[in-house]
Ligand code: HEM
């Protein structure tokens with residue numbers, strides 16, 4: 001379907017670049033009802049905002065849970081009735097009479113925190129927001145290839161959210177076996193209360209989520225491949241688009257495998273099959289189960305075949321936006337554009353070939369393990385290329401520290417810190433010591449969790465003027481950045497030391513352990529910082545929502561002096577993005593500082609005496 | 614009440630920050646947006662370099678505070694762990710150097726190249742030589758790390774030496790069961806449907822198999838011998854667990870239905886470690902390192918590393934589990950009047966042998 005047909009439904013045009021011959025296009029969308037404009041909208045910009053705001057709700061829920069379980073880790077002896085009174089209303093098994101949370105509550109919250117932050121915030125909230133918002137705007141299309149599928153993608157996500165949220169309130173509690181949901185624990189209701197109804201709902205929510213991801217991903221791919229405006233060849237695309245495109249490819253190829261893993265798990269749970277189950281005797285019921293011949297490890301292969309690409313699904317959009325923002329605000333082209341695309345491509349390929357590095361200590365064949373060591377450490381090469389290219393982009397620039405730029409610089413710092421510890425963990429002989437300790441927690445929170453969050457913040461700060469036609473408050477933004485940056489390092493850096501002491505992750509209490517209890521004071525410190533950092537995020541949310549209505553109005557079409565197409569639309573673009581013709585593109589997206597010009601927009605034809613690089 | 618007070622304070626702080634932020638925006642607009650922006654740029658540029666300096670100091674202070682609480686502060690308690698430690702150091706040095714250089718470059722460039730009227734950004738879209746260098750150099754460094762790593766990996770995962778003692782470790786929600794083969798040095802067969810706690814058969818030993826007659830089953834504490842390789846045969850009775858041996862720098866999952874193995878050579882007795890660490894309560898703890906349910910955090914086992922003599926004395930006191938399951942077969946329970954009553958059964962013979 002062409003762009004124009006997408007908008008008008010009635011008019012079908014078979015040309016891929018239909019936009020070129022619609023000079024007479026006007027923005028005739030006056031009679032939209034509230035429902036079709038804000039709820040069942042098919043405008044990619046509105047869908048992006050829906051993803052963003054739903055993601056924010058989940059970020060608050062997931063973040064709040066981390067604050068609660070960090071309170072338990074930091075202050076295991078204290079009683080906090082004000083909190084347990086509330087939690088007790090949600091689930092009576094979550095609190096003790098002494099005013100503390102129980103292990104059940106702890107594990108339920110750890111699991112929900114992990115699941116929603118990985119999938120609902122940093123996958124749906126990140127890709128969903130920026131792929132939807134930026135792809136049509138930056139490639140010069142009026143909307144997605146299929147706006148209807150796009151709308152469905154959001155509503156499947158919404159349905160997944162409703163189911164996941166409801167699971168928190170069921171009597172036996174939400175799923176509590178960790179976000180990786182390894183069977184047999186996740187398969188057997190008698191092994192853990194969270195594996196009863198809560199797990200059924202977790203699986204339903206995740207299945208809906210996979211559908212949402214696939215609908216979205218296919219749409220993003222189709223749009224990037226087919227709907228670029230005239231002159232926008234693949235090698236003129238901004239790196240954001242490349243990153244979002246690769247992200248969608250990763251998702252489309254790996255989510256179905258996760259889905260199959262879940263289907264087998266559903267069968268084992270409900271229909272008596274033995275894909276993952278064998279030789280099990282449950283102490284809680286004092287019975288041996290009939291299942292024989294299954295392999296619990298099979299699930300882990302299926303899970304991590306998505307699970308590892310998933311970490312890049314989370315990371316690539318952030319990398320793309322950071323590349324874009326660094327270049328724009330350094331007023332210099334991104335260094336090594338082709339190498340940036342090449343390294344993204346290498347990461348995509350390798351992402352499918354390293355999954356078993358999460359399984360070095362499962363009894364994996366040592367030879368197979370060694371292959372995965374090699375391939376895993378190979379990923380560090382394209383990652384290194386990206387880092388060096390970002391650093392060179394800053395070199396001899398003329399840097400403007402917009403809030404987006406600060407978060408982009410913060411991203412690079414975090415990506416370095418967290419990526420380097422990946423080299424420790426990828427070497428199986430070290431992983432055999434560090435696996436499932438706080439070292440892993442430190443590693444993946446820095447490289448994936450916080451870094452991608454920074455990418456997301458950078459994106460929000462950079463494109464907020466395009467989304468809402470207003471600016472965020474700068475002072476609040478700077479406070480937000482610096483406190484979050486300092487806080488993130490204060491929280492996660494010392495965790496490396498806990499990991500080097502062998503301190504296991506997913507522990508509710510360390511006080512009985514002679515080997516790990518020396519960190520009580522440090523845990524208290526980390527928990528306190530975590531609470532402050534959480535409060536700072538609330539400050540950001542206040543800024544975000546206040547500015548939608550009260551922020552300073554954007555008065556210039558291109559506030560950051562960018563070269564890309566989204567800044568050629570009106571300040572508040574309507575459905576269809578460009579009131580007139582879609583602009584044509586004549587150059588790549590990074591002509592900053594060329595031949596003495598501040599910047600040359602992509603829409604400006606190449607001059608006669610312009611230099612070549 | 615105190616809760617209400619805290620919330621009130623937080624809200625107040627938020628309001629104040631918010632008002633200041635709003636006011637500063639008005640001021641910026643009044644002063645002229647461009648001038649305000651330039652000032653903010655300077656402040657942030659300065660903060661960049663401040664963050665770098667304080668950050669590096671912080672890294673140092675953090676190390677001073679916590680290094681002695683990690684395992685690196687004491688020698689590894691296993692021969693294999695020494696290799697892990699030396700590899701940790703090599704990796705730390707390689708990645709540490711890269712970390713310090715790149716972070717300094719990142720924040721220094723940010724500070725150094727902040728916006729200024731006297732500079733024009735340098736149009737520098739690519740340079741093949743530079744890109745080649747930073748592809749090849751990391752690749753070489755990583756190759757070195759992979760080679761060291763895989764050599765160790767293949768040693769750790771190699772066959773256990775023949776003289777290694779064998780202990781079977783079984784995880785269950787939420788504790789550990791250890792089995793020793795006894796005099797015949799072979800474990801009897803077991804089948805999970807035979808598990809019956811009430812009948813003292815927590816592993817499902819098949820009593821028709823005579824190899825089971827001398828197998829000793831203990832919980833909580835596992836005894837092993839200093840300087841003698843030990844091979845663990847790891848099982849699970851229900852969900853996945855993990856035998857975490859942080860002082861030995863090793864771990865291995867316990868998977869129901871699929872036994873795994875792990876071997877190592879302990880270097881110090883528990884008593885020696887108490888002295889080395891200066892901690893009179895020191896224990897070699899087995900921590901479960903794989904999420905296994907709501908008691909995961911309490912799934913603790915203990916390893917006592919002792920000398921051969923102490924071990925022999927300990928083992929002599931252990932009774933085969935067979936006697937717990939069939940007390941009437943235990944010579945100790947036999948009537949004093951007829952001391953050799955059951956002694957003609959194969960089981961008792963095996964046991965009599967095992968006890969010596
Ligand atoms: C670049 C972005 C990266 C992301 C987003 C990422 C993400 C993650 C995540 C989520 C985990 C947690 C696994 C768990 O729950 O057990 C993890 C662990 C791991 N990461 Fe990364 N990682 C990245 C980079 C790297 C690099 C560069 C390497 C190696 C060179 C690496 C190697 C590993 C290994 C081996 C583990 C498994 C450790 C264990 O389970 O003990 N990662 N990573």
Ligand SMILES: [Cu+2]
Nearest residue numbers: 307308355358
């Ligand atoms: Cu992975």
Ligand SMILES: [Cu+2]
Nearest residue numbers: 901903905909
């Ligand atoms: Cu466990």
